[in-house]
Amino acid sequence: MPKSALTGSRIREHRLMRGLKQADLARQIGISASYLNLIEHNRRRIGGKTLLALSEVLGIDPSTLSQGAERAVVTQLQDAAASDVDTLVELDQIDDLVARFPGWAAKITAQHRRLRALEQTVGGLNDRLTHDPVLSEKMHEVLSTVSAIRSTASILVATPDLGTEWQARFYSNIDTESRRLADSSASMAAHLDVLSRKDTGRATPLEAVFAAFDARGHHLVELEEGGDPHALATQLPEIDSAEARALALQYFRTYSADALAMPLDAFEAAAHELNFDPAALAGRFSVPLEAALRRLASLPRGATIPDIGLVSCDAAGALLVRKSPSGLALPWFGAGCPLWPLYAALNAPGVPIRRLIEGEDGARFTAMALAHPSGPLRFDRPPVYHAIMLLVAQDDQQDDPAIPVGSSCRICARSDCDARREPTVLTQA
Known part of the structure; x- marks a missing residue:
């Protein structure tokens, strides 16, 4: 299996570049050499105070050590491997692929995302074909009209001695139903055309909403500054349907309420003071525990978080x-x-x-x-x-x-x- 992010490998690389021994570096930041060895071999996760101490001793920015892009690429490559059960891949060498050939790794993951987007689009269209009320109505109109035309034509064929007046009525009915069939078919084709153009890769409104959250690190600056949830739901490009906008509005209103009850600067300061304990934070701001959990997840990424x-x-x-x-x-x-x-x-x-x-x-x-x-x-x-x-x-x-x-x-x-x-x-x- 792939290891965790390559933060440990980067720490080892920068330590060796500076000619530091593992034991000396461990002593300077107050941890054991054996624990640093586990970190450098990506067998222990690192963050917070330890990461800050290492970055200070090594003289580099914490983000240089903890950048998350490689982890995301590794996860996406693992997902790509899982999606194709017929092809055997070297799962234990994914980290090496990302480290040695980052361009190829990015290319593979980009193609996988595109394939997954297309698969999700096809799945969404298939679901629409099955459950779309508009499409069901149009299909019912087409079938009922075709049945009416067929019945009328059958009567004309089976009854050649119909009087002139009755024949005129039946021909008029066929003409009327044919026009109705043409209109219904055109309307259904237009509806299908709209669906086929929605090549977003998001098959459901919920996916669209959290594509917007993911793109912003689950930290919505507009709502932190008191923006209107309804306006934001209509502005974000990921939210591209009425259903997605309605769902986004629910989540954005909850986010705004959390931000109002727990202002960012005060909440972040309290989080550091209380060691990111959600129960203590809920008590400090007099909010339900689930609200404190949500608020912690909305904090902007940073070296001290x-x-x-x-x-x-x-x-x-x-x-x-x-x-x-x-x-x-x-x-x-x-x-x-x-x-x-x-x-x-x-x-x-x-x-x-x-x-x-x-x-x-x-x-x-x-x-x-x-x-x-x-x-x-x-x-x-x-x-x-x-x-x-x-x-x-x-x-x-x-x-x-x-x-x-x-x-x-x-x-x-x-x-x-x-x-x-x-x-x-x-x-x-």
Whole structure:
């Protein structure tokens, strides 16, 4: 399996360029040489204070060490390998491909994204052909008109001795229905033409909304500055349909409410003071815990802010919000790993759950999950719950036991997993 981001390799490279011994560098930043060795071999995730200390000693910007582009390319190459089960690829050499041939790696991932976009477009069009009410109505008009014309023509053929008056009526009916058929066919063709031009790669409104979030790092500057959620929903290029705009408006209103209750500067300062503890932050700002979890995930990326991911699901387990942290890819479709605390939270609504989890490449995260009502509670109907899970990257040295998790069963190579629901396409570890 690919390792986590190549931050460790870059640290080793800059250390050797400066002629520093591993033990000397470890001593200067206050960690053990064995732990630094694990970092340099990409076997331990790094961030926060340790990353800042290393960058200071090495005399380089923290972003130079922690840039996330390579992790994204590795994840996309893994996704590309999983999508083609008939071709065997050297999964254990993906890191080397990215490091030695970044141009080719970028080319492969770009082609894979294009193929996936086309597949999603075809899937979306197929779904439209099946469920589109406009198309169903037009098809019904065409079929009913064809049936009417056929019935009228059959009467004319089967009854040659019809009087002149009746023949004129039937011919008039055929003419009227033929014109109706032409209009319905043209209308249906125009509707299909509109659908065929939507080559966005986003098959559903939800994908369009989170394409907009992903493009901005889940930090919406316009709403941080008090912008209008409705205006933003109509301005972003990723949100290209009425359905997507309606859905985006819901998420943007929630974002605006969170930003208003927890202003960015005050919240970021409090997050550092309280060590990014969502429960403490919820108490500080008098907001529900799920709001503090969302707000932490909306912080802008920075050297002093840990790598934070967020995922949420509905009561059926289908993923809604997806913000992937480095080292743990989140699937685009269906459900995620059954071992995620996200799903455990659904079994205990209202009870906060905190677990240490470990991805397949050794990246560790503190996962904090909560199931909460998705709307107001009412006496006349059962509550509907959503679950939310914050993922905060860890770079501590303790060998605390962690729950081994994956992305989804399809691209998880862990062997002997009791939660597996389908075979993997990868080599079992």
